[in-house]
Amino acid sequence: MRDQSIFAGLNPEELRSLSMEVEDIACHQGDVLYRMGDSARYAYTLRAGAVKLVKFMKNGQEVIIRLLHRGDLLGFEGMQEAHHRHGAIALAPSQLCRLDLAELQRLSERLPKVREAILQRWQQALQSSEDRIMELGAKRAEARLATFLLQWAEHYPQLRHLPFPLSRPDLAAFLGLSTEHVSRIMADFKRHAFIQEQRGQLEILAPQSLADIAGKLPDHKLD
Amino acid sequence: MRDQSIFAGLNPEELRSLSMEVEDIACHQGDVLYRMGDSARYAYTLRAGAVKLVKFMKNGQEVIIRLLHRGDLLGFEGMQEAHHRHGAIALAPSQLCRLDLAELQRLSERLPKVREAILQRWQQALQSSEDRIMELGAKRAEARLATFLLQWAEHYPQLRHLPFPLSRPDLAAFLGLSTEHVSRIMADFKRHAFIQEQRGQLEILAPQSLADIAGKLPDHKLD
């Protein structure tokens, strides 16, 4: 993909060569990797597929805290806290590497390179959370969705036949909107031929138009 | 405060004893510590006062990414990135310690304790960002504001005469609302005698009522 160093210090081969025990895991759509509050024994790297990190509000409403793609890390909060801070659920058939947190801890104390890699991703996570805060705090539904679609596409080399395993409720839980509203906007985007969708595949037809909407031009309504 | 270890590994005395150069800095309300995009030479610890980290949208709208209190760190993104990711502005007269990032880098490589301390705070920052995502994504204005007031109060030992240097636009920029809406809700809270406000000081009169609202009980309107 875009960044070969994406696994630097944390790719399975390298870790195994350091006598770290790395378990390969495959899971299907909907599988729960861990639940929020579970005591944290393992961390994971996502090798293929997609995973959502979720929390729930008191009333049971689900909120998606982060979406993970190939190369992302999850469960690493266990390096500092005893329990997982979110639930992790596979959105699509996925492959992961499971790392023992205790071993990882030791390794990271010995190897600056591993430390660096973890810190790097941590930084990325913080960055992306802050971006979300801006999106949620300052943009309207259309703009949020447009931004999201473009960002999603960035994780793939092409604009056509993108894997898109998110349901409408998932999108809603990520964007802070109602399912119906998301559905309406997606329909709008399709009517305007900005995107196309079929059986879990997405195609970005008019990235520029989406980018315009994502920028939230004032008074530039769809129509 | 609540947590004596809050400066662990990063209090000025300790750092100085490690032959780290630590510059004490005092600033007044409105002072800019650094701007977004500035090349990052220094990091800071906030010893007293309050600071906001801000970003701006293309249209110029300000968004407050994080609010910092006594003991918080800022500018540490400079350990991984060359430039500051946000602007930092003092909300009140504040005192800080300025640390040279290069020195800090060296120190953290040598001393696990310092590393630990930084990592700890990083985790906290991520945690609080994720909490914000939930707030912004799933709660209504009233609930957001109520939550915020209670969280603000948590940073002080008492519920009366809390320093509260935030303007209405500041609150709005933090909560993702319009100034007017914030003003209305604050007025509501005062009318219901949940809070009281005078000259930059806040008093929480009915923490439980605020907590109820923060929980966003359905159908439990103010009235």
Added chain:
DNA sequence: CGCCAGATTGAGGAATATCAAACAGAGTGG
């Protein structure tokens, strides 16, 4: 006293949620 910036209030409108109903598509059993 008069002035000014920030805060409040009001009225109207836009954005979004809610509730209910219709719809589409993938299995499934006949």
Added chain:
DNA sequence: CCACTCTGTTTGATATTCCTCAATCTGGCG
């Protein structure tokens, strides 16, 4: 191969939340 059901999506009508714009108010300060 065709209904039939089930789940997820779309659509519609309506209510609510929130924003915008304009006007008024307040408190500090020259």
